[in-house]
């Protein structure tokens with residue numbers, strides 16, 4: 001990963017140890033070495049946001065992120081400060097340390113409710129944290145063999161392995177965007193330094209603005225709505241799982 005002007009952001013320095021560990025793991029995966037996967041949780045729900053909103057999917061939340069340690073004490077120093085997700089450790093629903101791709105893929109497959117895998121087009125959404133710290137071509141391939149479409153939700157700072165069916169990039173202000181193409185760009189709005197105009201010309205099929213979930217959510221929703229209405233290239237993405245009170 002490169003950093004603008006050669007300066008390592010403070011948040012990364014504070015979590016350097018875990019960040020480097022993740023990078024080593026990521027590099028090793030790409031070289032085909034067998035390593036384990038640390039997964040916070042795996043669950044079945046509907047996709048609440050963006051293009052596939054409403055579509056049933058298995059969510060595989062990988063542990064760790066390169067833009068925040070996940071600790072509240074580090075939030076103010078982090079590159080990404082508005083995160084609403086717990087991605088630390090592996091202690092939630094079906095989470096754990098999976099020693100092989102097969103073991104993880106089997107766990108994902110077991111959670112799909114209907115065993116008629118061929119007609120269902122089952123979907124697994126690899127999310128995080130930052131899933132591209134761990135997701136590798138071999139795992140994508142095993143998931144395909146098990147009949148799954150593979151989607152990823154990434155902050156765009158790491159290039160993905162080949163074979164992913166649906167790439168959704170959510171750029172973060174202050175983080176260098178390396179991944180500038182995919183199926184879906186979903187921008188949390190507003191973010192000072194990550195204005196929609198910066199991304200509107202990138203090579204994505206769909207562009208979504210998603211109001212930032214914060215104490216200002218109502219204002220953010222109104223601002224996002226106004227922006228979308230005056231820039232129809234963009235569509236409004238609401239976090240419908242939160243509205244419904246589901247996971």
Ligand code: SF4
Pocket residue numbers: 065066067068080081082083084085087128129130155172
């Ligand atoms: S990049 Fe995503 S997972 Fe990482 S801290 Fe930001 S919102 Fe959370």
